[in-house]
Amino acid sequence: MANLTVNIGKLKLKNPVMVASGTFGYAEEFKDFIDLKKLGAIVTKTITLKPRKGNPGPRTCETPAGMLNSIGLENPGIEGFIAEKLPILKKIGVPAIISIASEGEAGEFVELSRRLDKIKEVSAIELNISCPNIRDKSRLISQDAQATYELVRSVRKVTQKTLITKLSPNVTSIVEIAKAAQAGGSDALSLINTLTGMSIDVRRRRPKIASIVAGLSGPAIKPVAVRMCWEVYKAVDLPIIGMGGIMNTEDALEFLIAGASAVSVGTGNFINPKASVEIIAGLKNYMTKNRINDIKNIVGSLKT
Amino acid sequence: MAYQAKAKILKNSCVGGNYFKMEISCPRVSKSALSGQFVNLKISDRFIPLLRRPISIHNVRGSKIELLYEVVGKGTELLSRKKAGEELDLIGPLGNSFSYVAKRTPILVAGGMGVAPLVFLADKLKKQKPLVLVGAKTKKQILCVKEFEKIGCAVKTATDDGSVGFKGRVTDMLKNLLSTIDYRQLTLYACGPKPMLKAVSVIAKIKNIPAQVSLEEHMACGIGACLGCVVNTKKGMKRVCKEGLVFDSGEIIW
Structure with a gap:
């Protein structure tokens, strides 16, 4: 029997397949299509301290083998989340990883983490310091090693929960930022958030997304994401949750072989709501066929 | 309740200009479809176009669902070239529905x-x-x-x-x-x-x-x-x- 269990910090997952923040709502949206209990973990849409209305539309557009989005962290705020969404996640019974962010104030991350630390059903916290769709796109925390270090460190002081830091690919050296997150006390890394991009309606000479610059996701970004996982795997001793354009089992395997301990399906959920559970079955098949009894033996197994 | 199901194309033809009418068979979805709802169609197995195409339900007759659509881009263009007998991956019925107001x-x-x-x-x-x-x-x-x-x-x-x-x-x-x-x-x-x-x-x-x-x-x-x-x-x-x-x-x- 193939062993698919993986550890991400203190978190033990029955399999390495999760769903990426912002692509799975708060899970209830997918209950008609898959058995949610099969998932390794569920990462929620990002929560902020206060409710946010998000950005004006159009918020999404299709691009070659990908899509752009600028949702702008629309969410019901921490209180709304606890009242309306957490009970649903609790019922599903799969580890719930709560993604959090703030518009500017780093202090918001601390406040949010302090609240979440007291909630038993919160399995881990993902620090979304890399969302490109906030007002000041020019200075994301995850684009500055020192700021990343300080933020993770201040959150680390208020919670014992597993801390996952989600990094931006829009940097010169992701390894440098990953090291800063590790030094700050992060237990794991999520790689990668969206790449910033633009798309233009040439007939109207207008941006296809109202906020002009948006985040690119989908198969188009997969090679970039795999490369970043591999670079970080070689340089940093933290478990990596790999994501970026995973559509099927083969994509997931690429990330695992490059060094990710787990994977997240993101945009793939939009096209095939069953993608995540199909990948879980696909990984089992792959292991059986190749006589691999522990998924950990695949992680970082790239031959060079 | 929405389903992800295979729908068989029964008919797909131009009804003038860029307008096409498609008939599909999808009993699970047609049974519960309400007026005002839509289906989300996967048009290609490839990554271009990547996203599904939402198309409103034009009518339902038994297990048949009718869709009326206009070719406006690559996705609908590909859809217009589909032949009877081919299958589409469909999600539906989606969305709420019109409510009927009595006595008006x-x-x-x-x-x-x-x-x-x-x-x-x-x-x-x-x-x-x-x-x-x-x-x-x-x-x-x-x-x-x-x-x-x-x-x-x-x-x-x-x-x-x-x-x-x-x-x-x-x-x-x-x-x-x-x-x-x-x-x-x-x-x-x-x-x-x-x-x-x-x-x-x-x-x-x-x-x-x-x-x-x-x-x-x-x-x-x-x-x-x-x-x-x-x-x-x-x-x-x-x-x-x-x-x-x-x-x-x-x-x-x-």
Whole structure:
């Protein structure tokens, strides 16, 4: 029997397949299509301290083998989340990883983490310091090693929960930022958030997304994401949750072989709501066929 | 409850210009489909085009679902080339539905492709003898008049260039109509471009007539997860794909 269990910090997952923040709502949206209990973990849409209305539309557009989005962290705020969404996640019974962010104030991350630390059903916290769709796109925390270090460190002081830091690919050296997150006390890394991009309606000479610059996701970004996982795997001793354009089992395997301990399906959920559970079955098949009894033996197994 | 299912294409043909009508067989989805709902179709197994295409349900007959669509881009172009016998990965039925208002005479207002879901609605409302106003730029874009008449609806048309029916906007035709009849026992249903729906909602407010509008927005997932298609309402941001497509016109902040 193939062993698919993986550890991400203190978190033990029955399999390495999760769903990426912002692509799975708060899970209830997918209950008609898959058995949610099969998932390794569920990462929620990002929560902020206060409710946010998000950005004006159009918020999404299709691009070659990908899509752009600028949702702008629309969410019901921490209180709304606890009242309306957490009970649903609790019922599903799969580890719930709560993604959090703030518009500017780093202090918001601390406040949010302090609240979440007291909630038993919160399995881990993902620090979304890399969302490109906030007002000041020019200075994301995850684009500055020192700021990343300080933020993770201040959150680390208020919670014992597993801390996952989600990094931006829009940097010169992701390894440098990953090291800063590790030094700050992060237990794991999520790689990668969206790449910033633009798309233009040439007939109207207008941006296809109202906020002009948006985040690119989908198969188009997969090679970039795999490369970043591999670079970080070689340089940093933290478990990596790999994501970026995973559509099927083969994509997931690429990330695992490059060094990710787990994977997240993101945009793939939009096209095939069953993608995540199909990948879980696909990984089992792959292991059986190749006589691999522990998924950990695949992680970082790239031959060079 | 929505399903992800395989739908078999029974027919797919051009009905004039860039307009196509597709018949698919998908018993699980057709059984529970309500007027105003849509299906989300995966058009290609490749990554271009990547996203599904949301298409409103034009009508349902037994296990058959009819879709009326316009070729506007790569996705719908590929869809138009599909042949009978091929299969499509479909998610549906999605979204809420039109609600039926008893004891009021329905007026259906369609702009352009907005006729698509209103045929299904007219079919459901046929006992109430709906009046249908169909507007478009020119005669060539006036669709479904015969379908509405077959159902037993009275149909009036309006075109921007006057090539058929009333010359002007369908909402101006509506305004004129309401000035000549007793509108106290009416109810409005509308589908079409956003400016048209806004005009309908203004008229509905002035005359105090209940109105339901079916909105269209860019969608990535179609199932309420991505928050790409939201609309600003008096009760906060609402997902067009989930809390819509149909909204009370007074609820929308235009």
